[in-house]
Structure formats: structure tokens, C-alpha cells
Amino acid sequence: MDTTVNGTTAHLGPDPETTAAEFVRDGLGLTGTKTACNAGVCGSCTLLVDGTPAASCLLPATALEGRTVTTVEGLAARGPHPVQRAFAAHDAMQCGYCTPGFVVEAAAFVDRHRAAHGDTEPAREEIADAMAGHLCRCGAYPGIYAAIAAACAGKHDRDGDAAPPRAEAAEKAAGRARYTTDIRPEGCWEAVIVRSTRAHAVVAAVDAGGAPHVDLLGADRTVRYVGQPVLAVAAPTPAKARAAAAQVAVDYRDLPAALDPATAHRPDAPVVYPARAERRAAPAHAEGGVPPARWRGNVRGPFSLNWRGATAVDRIRKAARTGDPLLVTGVFSTSVQAHTPLEPHACVARWDDSGHLHIHASTQTVMALAAAAADRWGLPREHVHVTAEHVGGGFGAKAGLRVENVAAVELARITGAPVRLVFDRAAELTDAGHRPGARIEVGLLAGADGGLAALTMDAYSDGGASIGGTVAIMGRLVYGHAPRRLRDFDVVTHRPPGAPFRGPNGAQLLWALEQSVDEAAHRLGEDPIALRRRWDGNPKRRALYDWAAALPVWRERSTGAASGRFRRGVGVAAANWIYLLDSSTAVDLVVEDGAVVAETAVQDIGTGARSVVAEVVRGELGLPAGRVRVRAGSSDLAYAPSSNGSRTTASVGPAARDAAEKLREEARRRRAGGSGGLDAAALAALEGVRVRGGRRRDRRGYATPFPLPDGGALGRGFTGAVHVMEVEVDTLLGRVRPTRCWAGIAAGRMYADRPARNQCEGGVVQGIGYALYEQRRDDPHTGAVLTSDLEEYRIPGIGDTPEITVHFHEEGWDHVPGGGVGIGEVSTIGVAAAVGNAVYDATGWRPHDLPIRPDRLLEGIGAK
Amino acid sequence: MTTPPVDVPAAAAALRGGAAEARAGGTDVMARLREGLAAPPFTDLHRVIGLRGVQWLPDGSARIGAMTTVAEVAADERLRAAYPALAATAAAVATPQIRAVATVGGNLLQRNRCPYFRSAAFDCLQKGGDTCPSRTGDHLHGTVVDQGAACVAPHPSSLAMALLAYDAGVEVEGAAALPVDGLYDGSDSTRDHVLEPGRLVTGVALPAPTGGESAAYRRATSRSRGEWPLVEAVARVVRSGGAVTAAAVAAGAVARTPLRLTAVEEALIGATGPEDAAAAVAGVPDLCSPLPQTGYKAALLRDTVRDALERALA
CATH class of the missing domain: 3.30.365.10 (Aldehyde oxidase/xanthine dehydrogenase, molybdopterin binding domain)
Known part of the structure; x- marks a missing residue:
């Protein structure tokens, strides 16, 4: 049995269990085709079979007999397909693992569209329909929309002049990465x-x-x-x-096992860690160590961070006794969210x-x-x-x-x-960590003067067998210095342990807090942005509030109950995040074959670390794109930080700049190159030169005098975000459709603008997943995870992506070399609360439990 | 390995005895293979040209071969005109890359999507066990209409639901054709269809089209696309002088089989526009006897049917 793959005849083996994906990847070594879900859901494995896209992870290889197969590698047989150029030009990717599948499907769509309609842009809905079988966990969908529309319009039939915004974009779009x-x-x-x-x-x-x-x-x-x-x-x-x-x-x-966090605290519940040594060895889902706390059975805590805590409790109790209408109370819950990166x-x-x-x-x-x-x-x-x-x-x-x-x-x-x-996908969705669920009891009191009078939060984190909930205590860092009592508890069970997840604990906190603040604004009869502007002393975030309040969608929003089946609502949420960096970071530059090669250990998980380095070196040395390469992702190279805690850019960017300055000094010393950039002659004179740049210290130093356990430092200043979300709620069938989102981010200067916007767009998409779809579900009797594939565990698709506008407030980071810090976490943690507030605005019903599933929405608005 | 059959008699012969499972597009068989719910030998049907495509009979009716892909049903202009509810349903199934390989026969005979059934970690009634772990465990996506089965997995076939609304027949090689609902038994907890092992479905036969039909398909999901329905519904109406003279309404993802909603159909007679839909579906929740976690489906079924009707009547 034969088939034709990328124009070459290939022999199919007789094994009835081999899939087409295994045949091309393992049999032919064409690894551009990825398998991620292995269930026909995510589209990473898409091949063209006789020109039609097909999911190859469920396709028996025997079915390829006599067919013509094109893989992502074959698409570019005679130069890149316009779609491949478009994906690179519009930065329609982050980690790139889903990219080959998208590219193959999009190539077929673009060719079909152009044949039928000429070089015109298709409607957004048509693109969403065509790409319905593809998932991008990074959420690079806005770039994907733009790339496909532009390719359909014939804008990428030839190589463009500009280099792609992402250093490795062409490799990823071609399936060579x-x-x-x-x-x-x-x-x-x-x-x-x-x-x-x-x-x-x-x-x-x-x-x-x-x-x-x-x-x-x-x-x-x-x-x-x-x-x-x-x-x-x-x-x-x-x-x-x-x-x-x-x-x-x-x-x-x-x-016996404790499987339900709601009952694991009871005296008769089986204890997960009965002995002290076991408790000490309990896995943590927090980054950088877990604060000490006492245990009672399966409950660990409280770990408290108070500011005039007794005053806060007194005020809230009194308000409750007197029925003060300005007291907002509520119990909020968040679901267990799986990371489920597409590369297992x-x-x-x-x-x-x-x-x-x-x-x-x-x-x-x-x-x-x-x-x-x-x-x-x-x-x-x-x-x-x-x-x-x-x-x-x-x-x-x-x-x-x-x-x-x-x-x-x-x-x-x-x-x-x-x-x-x-890992297979079931392991990925079971034992690769998750964002723990949380149950958060909030008491928030606005004073008669309109200020924040008191805040109490008790958070119970559900991280399975792991500990490390710091949900409530992060409330210490927001909304000024009003009295507050903040207590965190871990409730451990015999369920899989969590792991740090993009803004650990922050997403849970903000789901509860930002909806409570929204409720306070309604009680006070005040604009929710104006209230936040008064309560929040952070000058960078105040700039974002001014920007958000001026948006037409906010100024022109209708208030008061909407009616009819489809109801539009607009919500806002703010976010605050710490600034981490790693001061040991280094970047080497070596001049090789007339080009500058930057070497740094940093891994690029889709955040654009390579692009940051490339962009800095190019800019500082005035070099064209082709003269800069980045070698990264190896522990044999110069020390670079972990890609977590939003610390990569703030560490690598300044080190790259320092290295570039040193190379420029070397050029001056050798009298190579003029005042402008390094030209070919200068590079020739520098051939073989190697310099190392380091991460210079911030002006005024750091909040932590000594390095943290993971080698990092806590820098001075907080990043901020304000998200304005517009949704349309289908009150008949219970679906919430995010339609437009504005993401204001205050993290200083962006090193690589388009990849940074892309990451913020992805933060919105992941936040929408958290708000509306994502929930690990377990069997209550055995504790086995039921959402063990990407059919049951639902991550957002391209059709769930609103139109997103990213706004950067770039001031306020002059004390940091390079003037900018990381955005990975602050760009996502407040999104779910913005969705919640928008649903409230649309329906008058406030969701308390994540995700806002259709059944919950229908029950909620039905009960009103 | 035996050579795959190239015609219907050879395929039927290869399947006879029931040792091998038929494999069409493979989208369900291969997924079950991974979970240990299917095993070789398989009889691959991809070479059987005779099972593919649409035949039009002299009375204007269509016969769709079992190996016709879902994408072909969705895209076929003549099917779209003659059987709009079927084509609309096919267009909503799964995702483009699945529709491109999944077949009509495979869609009718696919197994349910219950995570307990699909997971090797659990035993269940469909795997020879003696209890339904979903009934006592998680059944958020389970049935809401009780047909007497202990199993709570809704039937997954959207095409079966649409074909039910057309009173289509299912052709089985070497046996009498069945009505679509004869392929399923809602009281049987051990299997998702009642076709005997070793039998080959060769196609579906639709009755002659009803002229002037308007139709709509709707599904309730949490995401916009690419998701199995919480509830789905299809509606066909024929009007004369502005008033409905005939209607066919079916629903899926609510019971062990696709359901015809005859009471809704009867209530629609004489309806003139979308505003009449709400009254016609008012009694739908009475069909339901929800499980602890599927209470939401009673109203959602009513409202999904209503949505489909409003569109069909628009």
C-alpha cells in the first residue's frame, strides 16, 4: 500500500493501529505535524488529504492508501505559502506548537476563499468557522484572524520587506521548529x-x-x-x-480517601498528611516557598496578613448587625484550572x-x-x-x-x-499541575464617605494534595491602607497537586475582590472606574483608569436592566502584580560570519524572549534583522532566569542592552563603525569578538535585600492592568459571548511591541477560558479526573475570542534599566472578574462561581 | 493482515461472524482503540467505493451511502435543498477536519461520549459492569429524559436526530431496512445501537422531499464552536397559506436515543410565525425527569427547540 506525501511516494505499513499522524511523524520524520490532544479536538495534527484538511491523530494510516498527503513541510515546497508568510508577519503564534496545524488548515481555507471570492478579506465569522477545529492554548487568535484575513486579501504573496516581529516566526510557521x-x-x-x-x-x-x-x-x-x-x-x-x-x-x-474539599475539614475525614514529616514534604503549588502555618487535620492555616485586622472585623460585624447597605458580602468560588500546554x-x-x-x-x-x-x-x-x-x-x-x-x-x-x-493528554490534564480552586468569603465595607472602610477575606484553597494558597493575603497589596483582615487556608484532599499557574493566587483573588468592588460601586451609585480610581492609590493604574473611563464603550454604555434575549453588558476589573527579576542574568554577543549572535540560556516558551533579545541588539547596534541571530534554550549558554514570575524580559532585556553597549565600546576601541550602526565593515573588524552583558542593578535597589530562594529579586513597583470587557449574554441558551475587550497594561516600555501585545491578547483569551469554560471535574467516589481530554476539558477557541485592543501605559519604570518589566501575569489575572462584572451589567445577576457555565447562568438569571 | 474489501459483498463477508469491527473514517474507533474499548481486527471500508455518495431515485428521494462523509452531506447542494435540516445538522457536527473524514454510517453507529465509558479507569454498564458510575457520580452532561435505562449517557449522533426528523430508513446489508429509531433502544444500558455484530450499514434512505420545507438546527454549548451539544434540536416545518401544515421536530443529547417531539409537532399545526414557537414547546419540560445534575436540561431542551422553531418559522 502506497501513499504520496509531499510529492514523494511512501509505503504504508500494515499495522491497523498506526495513525496517519504517527505515520508522518515517526515513520517519515516529518515532525512539523504535531499531536497534542490525540482526540481529534485540537487540530495540531492537521494534514491535507487530497487537498482537504483532516485530523490525522484519529485517521488510520491505512486510509491514506492512494491519497495525496501534504504536511506543513510540503506546503512550503516551492517557497512559503502566503499563509506562512502571513502568520509570521502578523505574529499569529506564541509557543508555536499549534501553528503547523493552523497553517495547514488556513492554507486550504485561503486558497479556497481566493478561488471563490478573489483577493478579498473574509468575515471574521468565516475564519472562525474554518478554524473551529484548532486550539491555541497561548491564545494567539487575534494574530491568526489578522494573518488569515491578510493572506486572503493577497497581501502576502511575496516576501515582505520587514522582518517578522518574532525572531523564530518563520521556523514555527514552516514546521521546522x-x-x-x-x-x-x-x-x-x-x-x-x-x-x-x-x-x-x-x-x-x-x-x-x-x-x-x-x-x-x-x-x-x-x-x-x-x-x-x-x-x-x-x-x-x-x-x-x-x-x-x-x-x-x-x-x-x-x-480511605478525602476527595471532597467541602467535607475534608470534618473530624472524621481521612487525613492526607497525618505526620509532621509528611506535612513538611507536602508539595507546594506556590512559587518561591510556602509561609509557615499550623495544621488541623486536612486544613492548614490560617496564614494571615492583616492591617488593623481587629478594626476591620469590628466594622464589618457592626455593619452586618445594623444591615448597612454599603456592606458587600459574598462567597465566591473558582474552579481547578489545568495549564494544558499543547506540547505535553x-x-x-x-x-x-x-x-x-x-x-x-x-x-x-x-x-x-x-x-x-x-x-x-x-x-x-x-x-x-x-x-x-x-x-x-x-x-x-x-x-x-x-x-x-x-x-x-x-x-x-x-x-x-x-x-x-x-506525557499523554490524560496525564497532562491530571498530573501536570493546575491552578487550585478556591472558596473565598468576602466582606467589603464602603464608608459613608465613599472610602473603603474595611475588608475581610478568608480563602480556602483547593490544591488537592498540595499547599501554598496565598489568595487572600495578596489583597494586602491593593486599594490603599484601609483596615483589613486577610486569611488563607489550604484544604488538602487525595486529589492531584497543583502548580504555579500564570499569576498564582492572583486570578482567584481578583475573581472575588474585583466583583465585590464592582458591587460596592453599585451600592454607592458610583461609576465602577471612578470608585477604583479613588480607592486605588497606584499612579500607573490611575493612568489606566483615565484611559478606560474615556473609552467610548465605557462612556456610552447603557446602565440599568437590559431586556430581550441577547443582552449586552460591559464590565471592568483592575489587577496588580509584583515585579520580579533575576540580577544574575547575562547575555553574550559574539560576532560570527558577519552577524551578531546573542547567546543566552533563556528558554522561549512562547513569550518572545528571543525576540526581546534580538530587538534590543538590533536597536542598540543599528543592525538589519538578518545580521542578528539568537541562540537560546541551552544551559551551556550564559545564565538566564526561569520563564516564570513575569521576570524574563526585565532580566534578559537589560542584559542584552548591556552586552550591546559593550560590543559598541569594543567597536569604538577598534575604531570600527561610526556614530550610526555597525555596518558590514565594522562587523568584519569585530569578527570573533565576544562580550558579555549583565543585568545592571535598578536604581534604588530592590524590595528584597537578598536573592529569593529561586535566585530572583523582588523589584520596586507594581505592574497594573485594567480590563474593560463587553459581552453579549444569550439569556435563552445560557451562553456568554465576549465581543470586545480593551486591555490596559502598565508595565513600562515594551521591548518587542507586537509579541508583547500578542501575550496580552493571549492573557485575555486564557482569562475568558477561566471565566466561562475551564473546570477540571473529578469523580466524587474515586477521585479520578474525568476531564482528561481536550473534549471534556474546554479551552477557548478562535470563535470565543473577542476583538481585543491592547493599550500600554509605558511610564513609571525609570528606575529599571530599559524602563520596562514583565507582563505575562498581570495581563490575565483580572480578566475573569471583568467578564463577571459584564455579565452582571448585562443581566443583573452576579455570578459567584467559576466557570460561568450555561447551566449556572440560566439558573442564576432564572432565579432573579 | 487481510486486504481491505473493495465492494459491499466483500465487506459484508469480512464482517460476518462479528470478529472484526467495521472502520469507516476511524474518528470514533481510533479514539476507543486508545482507551482499550476497541481492538483489531478492523475491516477498513475506505476502499468500498459503492458505499460512498448520494444516489437520487426517480421519486426524487435520496439514498446516502454509509461511507459518505459528513462534510459531503453538509456541502451537497441538492441535499441542502431537499433535506435542509439534515444538511444544516451535518454542517454543525464536530469540526471541519473531523467532518472531512467522519462518515454517515460511523456517525449513526458511534459510541457515547460519557467520560466514564471513555476512561479505562472505570467499569460501566456499557463495558460489562453492573452499575452506572456516572449516575452516582458526575453526570452534568447526562440524560434528562428517562427511557428506562440505568445508563445516563445521551446518544451522541446528531445525524440520527436529523434523520429521525425525516423518518429515514437505515439500510443493512443482507437484512431488512430499519427505521432510524429501530437502530436504537433507549432502555438498553449495554450498548448505543442495536445493530448486531457483523452487520454492515450500507446507507440511509430518505423519503421523497417535502417541497417548501423550512428548517433549522440549533445546539446549546458553552463555547461557540467545536463542542458536543448540551442539548440539540432540529425543526422542519411546511407551511401553506402562511400556516404550518406539517412539522417534524427532534432533539438530541437529552436521552439514550434521539427523540421525536410529537407533541410539539402537533401543537405547531396552524402556527404562523416565530411568535407561536413558545406556546408549542411549553410542555417539553414535562417529558423530562432530570438527574440531580441535569435539571438545567429540562428548560434548555425547551428553549433549544424553541430557538430552532423560531428560526424555522422566521
Whole structure:
């Protein structure tokens, strides 16, 4: 049986279980085609079969017999397809893992559209219909809309003059960008993790049936959630590894489990961590350490951060007693949100003959992973080499030395072969971390003078078997210095542990707080933006309030109850976030073959770290795009920070500038180049020169005198965001449709404007997912995760994306070299509350529970 | 490996005995294969040209081959004119890349989407177990109309619902044709269709089209696209002199089988415009006996049908 792939005949094997995706990726090595969901949902694996896009992860390879197949690589056989140019030009991507699938589908759509309608722009709805089978977890949909519309209009039939805004855009659009899941060295073995089928048990014995294996249980031999790794086995092929995993026998001694956070506090509930040592070893979902607190059974806390706490409580109690209408109380809840980056957690490990350890990893912490690996396996740090050339998203879930790294490295040592371990989507949605759920009790009192008189918040975080909720205490950082009592509790259960997720704890806090503030404005009869402007002393955010209040959508919004089936509403929410940086960051510049190559360890998880470096070097040295390259994503390069805590840009950007200044000095010393940029002659004179730039200290130093546990520092100043969201609520069928969103971000100067806007747009999209769709659901009796694929776990699609306008307020960061800081977190954490406030504006019903599912909305507005 | 059959008799012969499962587009079979709910051998039908495409019979009726893709049904101009409710439903199924390979036969015979059924972690009535873990566990997307089954997984086939609204027949090789509703048994908790193993569905036969029909398909979902319906409905109305003379209304995702809503159909007779839809659907919630988590579906069913009717009557 033969098929034709990209113009070449290929032989199809007879295996009835092989999918078309496996055939092109594993059989033909065409790794541009990705598989992410393996369930026909996300579209990453889309191929053209006889010119028609088809999901190849569910397509039997045998069905390709006699057909003509085109992969993303084949699209560009005679130069890039216009869609590939358009995706690069409009920055229609972030991590790039979904990009090949989008590009293949879009190419077919654009060709079809142009054949039928000439070079015209299609309607937004037509693009959404055509792309309905594709998911982008980064939320790069606005760029995708723009790219497809422009390609349809014939604007990208030739290479443009301008370089794409993202340094690696062309590679990603062509399917050439290599991710860890694409790495398969000669002789590579495959590893599979065997996971607990019990929520709580002691593992008495494990029989791996002779397969090479590594034990992944702790010293207490206890499993505390369904899906917990028990051991990993390896075999020479994926099929054999799966078969070996199926042969593993685990002898569980079942124990009672606490599965419901609503009842886990009861005295009769099974205790997750009965012993002190176990509590100390409990996993944390917080970044940078967990503050101490006492335990009572499964409840840990309170951890409090008060400011005249007794006064706050007294005022709120009195207001409750007297029925003060300016007292806002409410219980808000948030769902467990999965990161589910489209590239799953993956690792390929290899030991070389000289004892060096080579790790390819889908990680957002190349350097921290290398350091932890060196520590664990007792190696000199320079004998560990971690590579993450491209990373298909992370959002916080891919930090440090993780189980896939441990298993692959150990199995590589045992087998003497390279070993590859890739999570399947069920593991990704179960045991790759999540944003914990929270139950938040709010008391917020406005004074007769219109000021904030008191605030109390008790937050109960539901991070499964993990701890680290700091939801309420982050309320210390907002709305001035009114009295407040803020208490955090963790309620642990025998369910999977969480992990830091883009703005950890902040998204939960703001869902409750920003709706309560909105409610206070309504009680006071005041414009919600005007109220925030009075209560919020932050000058940068005040600038954003002025911008938001002047938006036509805000000025012209109708207030008062709407009627009819479809109701429009506008809501606002503000966000506040800390500024982190890593002062050890370095960037090397080396002049090679007439071009400047920037070298830095930094991994680019889709945030545009490469582009920031490239943009700085280009700008500082006056070089054309083709004369700057960036080598990144390797622990062998100059130290760079982890991609978490919004710290990358504020660390790497200044270091790149410092390096550029040093290269310019070197040019001056050698009398190469004039006052303008470095020309070809100057570069020739500098050939072979290498300089290192560092991250200069901020003026006035940092809020933390010593480095934080992860090497970072807490800088001075807060970033801010104000989101204005417009929605249309279908009161008949219960759907909330975000129509337009304005995202005002105050984080100083943007190093790379378009990728920065893209990240903010993605922040809106993820926030909409949090607000409306995303919810991990578990079986109440076994604790098994039910939302274990991307059909059940619902992330936003292109059709759910509003028109987004991003506004940057770029002042206020003069004390930071480069004048700008990170935006990853502040751009998303307030979005859900803006949706909630817009739903209230539209319907008069205030949602308290995330996500705002159709059933909840219909019940809520029906009860009104 | 045996060579895939190239014609209907060979396909029927390969399936006979029930050892091999038929595989059409593979979108359901391959997903089940991953969860250990399907296993080789498969009889691949992609070479059977005779199962593909639409035939038009002298009386103006259509016969759609089982291997015709959902995308082809959605795009076929003549089907869109003759059977607008079917074409509109096909256009709303899944996503473009799935519609391109998923087939009519596969859509009718696909298995349910219950996460307990789909997950290897659970036993259930459909897998030889003796209880329904969804009924006592999570059933947010479960049934709301009780047909006597302990299983609470709604039937997943949107095309079956549309074909039910056309009183279509299902052709089975070597056996008598069945009405669409004969393919399903709502009281049976052990399977999603009652076709015997080893049988081959060759196509669906539609009655001659009703001239002047207007139709609409609607589904309630949380996202705008690419999502299985919470509730779906399809409506066909024929008017004469401005008033409805015949109506067919069906709903899906609410019961173990697609449902015809005959009481709504009867109430529609004489209706003249969208404003008459609300009264016609008023009794729909009475059909429902919700599970603890599917109470919302009673009103949502009524309102999804109403939405479809308002569009069909517009």
C-alpha cells in the first residue's frame, strides 16, 4: 500500500493501529505535524488529504492508501505559502506548537476563499468557522484572524520587506521548529509512567515484570491521588513500552480517601498528611516557598496578613448587625484550572561516554533544571546539558526537576540508551499541575464617605494534595491602607497537586475582590472606574483608569436592566502584580560570519524572549534583522532566569542592552563603525569578538535585600492592568459571548511591541477560558479526573475570542534599566472578574462561581 | 493482515461472524482503540467505493451511502435543498477536519461520549459492569429524559436526530431496512445501537422531499464552536397559506436515543410565525425527569427547540 506525501511516494505499513499522524511523524520524520490532544479536538495534527484538511491523530494510516498527503513541510515546497508568510508577519503564534496545524488548515481555507471570492478579506465569522477545529492554548487568535484575513486579501504573496516581529516566526510557521517531543535520537527507548489507580493507598509491592524500571514513590510508599506516578518502565519502542507498562502489577493496600474539599475539614475525614514529616514534604503549588502555618487535620492555616485586622472585623460585624447597605458580602468560588500546554511535558535524556548528562526537556527553567539535575545525580554542573530550543507552552507547569526528567534520566542510566518520555493528554490534564480552586468569603465595607472602610477575606484553597494558597493575603497589596483582615487556608484532599499557574493566587483573588468592588460601586451609585480610581492609590493604574473611563464603550454604555434575549453588558476589573527579576542574568554577543549572535540560556516558551533579545541588539547596534541571530534554550549558554514570575524580559532585556553597549565600546576601541550602526565593515573588524552583558542593578535597589530562594529579586513597583470587557449574554441558551475587550497594561516600555501585545491578547483569551469554560471535574467516589481530554476539558477557541485592543501605559519604570518589566501575569489575572462584572451589567445577576457555565447562568438569571 | 474489501459483498463477508469491527473514517474507533474499548481486527471500508455518495431515485428521494462523509452531506447542494435540516445538522457536527473524514454510517453507529465509558479507569454498564458510575457520580452532561435505562449517557449522533426528523430508513446489508429509531433502544444500558455484530450499514434512505420545507438546527454549548451539544434540536416545518401544515421536530443529547417531539409537532399545526414557537414547546419540560445534575436540561431542551422553531418559522 502506497501513499504520496509531499510529492514523494511512501509505503504504508500494515499495522491497523498506526495513525496517519504517527505515520508522518515517526515513520517519515516529518515532525512539523504535531499531536497534542490525540482526540481529534485540537487540530495540531492537521494534514491535507487530497487537498482537504483532516485530523490525522484519529485517521488510520491505512486510509491514506492512494491519497495525496501534504504536511506543513510540503506546503512550503516551492517557497512559503502566503499563509506562512502571513502568520509570521502578523505574529499569529506564541509557543508555536499549534501553528503547523493552523497553517495547514488556513492554507486550504485561503486558497479556497481566493478561488471563490478573489483577493478579498473574509468575515471574521468565516475564519472562525474554518478554524473551529484548532486550539491555541497561548491564545494567539487575534494574530491568526489578522494573518488569515491578510493572506486572503493577497497581501502576502511575496516576501515582505520587514522582518517578522518574532525572531523564530518563520521556523514555527514552516514546521521546522523542533520541540522536545520531536527529538528522537538513534536507538532511543521510550518510557511510560505507571500511575496510581487509587486515591489513597500504601503500595505494598510492585512487580515490573522484568522491564527496566525506576521507582517513583516516596519513602512512605504512599499514593495520595489517582494518577500519581508509581514507577516508570522503558522499552525500545513506544508500543513495547506501553505493553510493559500494562504488565506492571502494583499491590495496593487501600486506605480511605478525602476527595471532597467541602467535607475534608470534618473530624472524621481521612487525613492526607497525618505526620509532621509528611506535612513538611507536602508539595507546594506556590512559587518561591510556602509561609509557615499550623495544621488541623486536612486544613492548614490560617496564614494571615492583616492591617488593623481587629478594626476591620469590628466594622464589618457592626455593619452586618445594623444591615448597612454599603456592606458587600459574598462567597465566591473558582474552579481547578489545568495549564494544558499543547506540547505535553516531555524529556529525552542521554548519558554520554564521559559521564555527561544530556537532557532535552520541555521546560520553562533550563538553568534551574540543570542545577537540580547536577545536584540530584552528583555531577559537576557543567557536566549537565539541558536543551529546550522550542517549548510548546508552559504557563507555570514546566518548572524545575520534574518526574518526567527523573524517570527519563534514571532509565537512560539503567538501559544505557537515550530515553524519551512524553506525557499523554490524560496525564497532562491530571498530573501536570493546575491552578487550585478556591472558596473565598468576602466582606467589603464602603464608608459613608465613599472610602473603603474595611475588608475581610478568608480563602480556602483547593490544591488537592498540595499547599501554598496565598489568595487572600495578596489583597494586602491593593486599594490603599484601609483596615483589613486577610486569611488563607489550604484544604488538602487525595486529589492531584497543583502548580504555579500564570499569576498564582492572583486570578482567584481578583475573581472575588474585583466583583465585590464592582458591587460596592453599585451600592454607592458610583461609576465602577471612578470608585477604583479613588480607592486605588497606584499612579500607573490611575493612568489606566483615565484611559478606560474615556473609552467610548465605557462612556456610552447603557446602565440599568437590559431586556430581550441577547443582552449586552460591559464590565471592568483592575489587577496588580509584583515585579520580579533575576540580577544574575547575562547575555553574550559574539560576532560570527558577519552577524551578531546573542547567546543566552533563556528558554522561549512562547513569550518572545528571543525576540526581546534580538530587538534590543538590533536597536542598540543599528543592525538589519538578518545580521542578528539568537541562540537560546541551552544551559551551556550564559545564565538566564526561569520563564516564570513575569521576570524574563526585565532580566534578559537589560542584559542584552548591556552586552550591546559593550560590543559598541569594543567597536569604538577598534575604531570600527561610526556614530550610526555597525555596518558590514565594522562587523568584519569585530569578527570573533565576544562580550558579555549583565543585568545592571535598578536604581534604588530592590524590595528584597537578598536573592529569593529561586535566585530572583523582588523589584520596586507594581505592574497594573485594567480590563474593560463587553459581552453579549444569550439569556435563552445560557451562553456568554465576549465581543470586545480593551486591555490596559502598565508595565513600562515594551521591548518587542507586537509579541508583547500578542501575550496580552493571549492573557485575555486564557482569562475568558477561566471565566466561562475551564473546570477540571473529578469523580466524587474515586477521585479520578474525568476531564482528561481536550473534549471534556474546554479551552477557548478562535470563535470565543473577542476583538481585543491592547493599550500600554509605558511610564513609571525609570528606575529599571530599559524602563520596562514583565507582563505575562498581570495581563490575565483580572480578566475573569471583568467578564463577571459584564455579565452582571448585562443581566443583573452576579455570578459567584467559576466557570460561568450555561447551566449556572440560566439558573442564576432564572432565579432573579 | 487481510486486504481491505473493495465492494459491499466483500465487506459484508469480512464482517460476518462479528470478529472484526467495521472502520469507516476511524474518528470514533481510533479514539476507543486508545482507551482499550476497541481492538483489531478492523475491516477498513475506505476502499468500498459503492458505499460512498448520494444516489437520487426517480421519486426524487435520496439514498446516502454509509461511507459518505459528513462534510459531503453538509456541502451537497441538492441535499441542502431537499433535506435542509439534515444538511444544516451535518454542517454543525464536530469540526471541519473531523467532518472531512467522519462518515454517515460511523456517525449513526458511534459510541457515547460519557467520560466514564471513555476512561479505562472505570467499569460501566456499557463495558460489562453492573452499575452506572456516572449516575452516582458526575453526570452534568447526562440524560434528562428517562427511557428506562440505568445508563445516563445521551446518544451522541446528531445525524440520527436529523434523520429521525425525516423518518429515514437505515439500510443493512443482507437484512431488512430499519427505521432510524429501530437502530436504537433507549432502555438498553449495554450498548448505543442495536445493530448486531457483523452487520454492515450500507446507507440511509430518505423519503421523497417535502417541497417548501423550512428548517433549522440549533445546539446549546458553552463555547461557540467545536463542542458536543448540551442539548440539540432540529425543526422542519411546511407551511401553506402562511400556516404550518406539517412539522417534524427532534432533539438530541437529552436521552439514550434521539427523540421525536410529537407533541410539539402537533401543537405547531396552524402556527404562523416565530411568535407561536413558545406556546408549542411549553410542555417539553414535562417529558423530562432530570438527574440531580441535569435539571438545567429540562428548560434548555425547551428553549433549544424553541430557538430552532423560531428560526424555522422566521
